[in-house]
Amino acid sequence: MTTLYASFADRIGAILDDLQASGALPAGLDRRNVAIEPPRDPAHGDLATNAAMVLAKPAGTNPRALAELIVPKLAALPEIASAEVAGPGFINVRLTEQSWRDELAGILASGGDYGRSAAGRGTRVNVEYVSANPTGPMHMGHCRGAVVGDALAALLEFAGYAVTREYYVNDAGAQVQTLARSAHLRYREALGETVEIPEGFYPGDYLIPIGQALAAEFGNAYVGKPESEWLDLFREKTVAAMMDMIRADLALLGIAHDVFASEAAVQKAGKVDAALDRLRGEGLVYEGTLEPPKGELPDDWEPTEMTLFKATAFGDDSDRPVRKSDGGLTYFGTDLAYHAQKAETADMLIDIWGADHAGTVKRIKAAVQALTAGKVAFDVKLVQMVRLLRGGEPVKMSKRSGSFVTLADVVREVGKDVVRFTMLTRKADAQMDFDFAKVVEASKDNPVFYVQYAHARGRSLHRRAAEAGIDLAPAADLSLLDAEELALVKLAAQFPRIVEGAAQAHEPHRIAFYLYDLAAMFHALWNRGNDDPARRFLLSDKPEITRARLALSDAIGQIIRNGLGVMGVTAAEEMQ
RNA sequence: GCGCCCGUAGCUCAGUUGGAUAGAGCACGAGCCUUCUAAGCUUGGGGUCGCAGGUUCGAAUCCUGCCGGGCGCGCCA
Numbered sequence: 319m320t321t322l323y324a325s326f327a328d329r330i331g332a333i334l335d336d337l338q339a340s341g342a343l344p345a346g347l348d349r350r351n352v353a354i355e356p357p358r359d360p361a362h363g364d365l366a367t368n369a370a371m372v373l374a375k376p377a378g379t380n381p382r383a384l385a386e387l388i389v390p391k392l393a394a395l396p397e398i399a400s401a402e403v404a405g406p407g408f409i410n411v412r413l414t415e416q417s418w419r420d421e422l423a424g425i426l427a428s429g430g431d432y433g434r435s436a437a438g439r440g441t442r443v444n445v446e447y448v449s450a451n452p453t454g455p456m457h458m459g460h461c462r463g464a465v466v467g468d469a470l471a472a473l474l475e476f477a478g479y480a481v482t483r484e485y486y487v488n489d490a491g492a493q494v495q496t497l498a499r500s501a502h503l504r505y506r507e508a509l510g511e512t513v514e515i516p517e518g519f520y521p522g523d524y525l526i527p528i529g530q531a532l533a534a535e536f537g538n539a540y541v542g543k544p545e546s547e548w549l550d551l552f553r554e555k556t557v558a559a560m561m562d563m564i565r566a567d568l569a570l571l572g573i574a575h576d577v578f579a580s581e582a583a584v585q586k587a588g589k590v591d592a593a594l595d596r597l598r599g600e601g602l603v604y605e606g607t608l609e610p611p612k613g614e615l616p617d618d619w620e621p622t623e624m625t626l627f628k629a630t631a632f633g634d635d636s637d638r639p640v641r642k643s644d645g646g647l648t649y650f651g652t653d654l655a656y657h658a659q660k661a662e663t664a665d666m667l668i669d670i671w672g673a674d675h676a677g678t679v680k681r682i683k684a685a686v687q688a689l690t691a692g693k694v695a696f697d698v699k700l701v702q703m704v705r706l707l708r709g710g711e712p713v714k715m716s717k718r719s720g721s722f723v724t725l726a727d728v729v730r731e732v733g734k735d736v737v738r739f740t741m742l743t744r745k746a747d748a749q750m751d752f753d754f755a756k757v758v759e760a761s762k763d764n765p766v767f768y769v770q771y772a773h774a775r776g777r778s779l780h781r782r783a784a785e786a787g788i789d790l791a792p793a794a795d796l797s798l799l800d801a802e803e804l805a806l807v808k809l810a811a812q813f814p815r816i817v818e819g820a821a822q823a824h825e826p827h828r829i830a831f832y833l834y835d836l837a838a839m840f841h842a843l844w845n846r847g848n849d850d851p852a853r854r855f856l857l858s859d860k861p862e863i864t865r866a867r868l869a870l871s872d873a874i875g876q877i878i879r880n881g882l883g884v885m886g887v888t889a890a891e892e893m894q
Numbered sequence: 895g896c897g898c899c900c901g902u903a904g905c906u907c908a909g910u911u912g913g914a915u916a917g918a919g920c921a922c923g924a925g926c927c928u929u930c931u932a933a934g935c936u937u938g939g940g941g942u943c944g945c946a947g948g949u950u951c952g953a954a955u956c957c958u959g960c961c962g963g964g965c966g967c968g969c970c971a
Binding site: 351353355356357358359362366368371374375380381404405406407408451488491492493607608609610619621622624634635636639641642643644646648649650673674675676677678679680700702743744745747748749751759760761762763765767771775778779782812815816819822823827828831832834835838841842844845847848849851854855856893 | 896897898899900906907908909910911912913914915916917918919920926927929931932933934935936950951952964965966967968969970971
């Protein structure tokens with residue numbers, strides 16, 4: 319269905335067309351800045367447009383005069399109760415109560431599709447997120463990016479984009495070689511040797527079963543043999559096992575990627591040379607030396623020739639090496655080719671990165687621009703660190719011993735829904751505290767609980783109505799709803815535009831904040847029943863009113879389910 | 895030294911991509927409720943949107959310069 323706001327945009331557009339046809343307005347006005355919005359102050363009505371203010375100057379008139387031309391045409395529309403000029407030239411519109419009742423009926427009729435949008439027009443967007451190194455289990459450092467990326471993917475899908483969820487497996491660098499060597503130690507251990515894990519190796523216990531599996535598969539075939547005989551094999555086997563473990567961890571959060579792209583495969587397929595050759599042909603890749611870094615000069619600085627990408631041509635501060643002076647690829651060199659690969663099948667790329675990689679955003683943006691001639695939109699979303707607390711005290715973590723807070727532990731303790739919702743209660747680039755005590759608290763301070771509670775209240779209404787013997791089959795008479803109840807419908811009706819705005823801005827946290835506001839207003843309405851029993855949702859002796867109020871409650875519940883669905887959170891049937 | 899992110903109520907944060915008198919929760923003040931329509935409700939005080947300019951009908955939002963905080967800074971991943 320078209321949203322209320324979109325349909326009014328059409329109507330304003332038609333009115334402007336009329337005014338242009340009749341010569342009251344010049345042709346060819348740029349209408350891109352014309353907005354239809356709910357005013358912040360409800361006293362200003364249900365909808366407001368700035369059309370007169372934006373168009374007055376190019377039309378050679380003044381805002382109020384132009385508004386006076388538009389208002390009568392608006393007021394003539396059947397669903398409009400009043401339209402008036404206000405302030406510097408805003409046009410404030412009040413809709414009839416009937417249009418809000420229609421909107422409520424529309425929410426219920428649309429069900430799980432309410433808020434779904436075609437705004438994305440099927441644009442193919444590739445969202446790459448998590449992409450944790452396959453050297454161990456997922457820990458809490460990965461968690462926020464995982465949730466933000468997954469929710470963003472779902473949000474874009476809901477808003478009409480064709481989404482691919484992708485994970486980039488860094489299986490080619492020095493770290494996975496260290497992993498393979500660490501696994502080889504565990505393999506020897508499994509065969510009876512007493513081993514010590516040297517500094518710089520991966521010490522975690524999770525490699526013990528890998529070593530046992532390798533021992534079971536290969537016996538002692540690779541004991542005392544040079545690395546050249548086993549390193550690649552052990553790397554592949556161990557990375558595969560790590561990825562199984564990571565997939566299992568992600569599954570706990572309800573995350574499943576469509577594509578796992580291998581760094582080694584990108585190199586093996588010759589994509590790096592292809593991309594670099596192409597750029598070399600355009601003069602964007604060359605052999606050269608870098609300027610020394612500004613500020614303190616490292617003691618051992620000496621200019622060396624290597625292969626560089628001309629990132630400065632696209633606004634970066636320095637050109638960036640794609641091949642080291644020894645001819646080996648840099649991480650960036652392969653990453654550049656990997657983005658070219660993604661761009662082959664997408665109109666838009668989104669990367670979710672930890673904020674500690676902020677320094678490399680410019681070069682990869684430069685690369686994508688160079689590789690796609692600016693035709694593929696590209697956004698890097700930086701996700702800030704999460705501080706883990708328990709009752710206000712920082713959770714101690716020791717990296718050295720290899721013991722860190724794993725994602726699996728946290729999900730086990732507080733549950734998937736709490737983790738996901740909490741990760742979306744801040745915008746991604748703001749730091750966040752995750753307090754084990756607070757996120758499970760049953761109080762208004764905890765948005766997770768508050769939203770779930772609103773939904774559960776609505777569900778319990780049905781159970782209680784059944785107990786009270788109320789027949790819910792007949793259609794609800796929505797004319798029985800009062801002004802306060804319709805005010806809740808007005809907030810509910812904003813869900814579609816919240817979805818579109820959040821999708822366009824790549825900000826899934828907006829859904830969480832909106833749901834909190836919606837829940838708060840629903841609770842306030844519910845609480846009226848404490849002071850005045852006649853205003854309760856459930857009145858056992860008044861089935862007509864109960865049916866109308868249940869329709870309202872159902873609509874709110876539907877939107878909460880739809881919103882939580884985008885966030886990957888299950889709506890609670892009841893609070894325990 | 896350079897670059898990126900940030901600076902909004904005492905605290906934690908929103909702010910509909912430039913809209914009207916800048917909001918919420920916590921905390922604080924006052925009143926109410928003692929309830930399974932439960933895990934609270936109503937209400938009040940509280941602001942130089944870091945500072946100073948600029949852009950325009952209009953700026954927390956965009957531009958420039960300062961101040962303050964975080965992160966990053968030759969071939970690492």
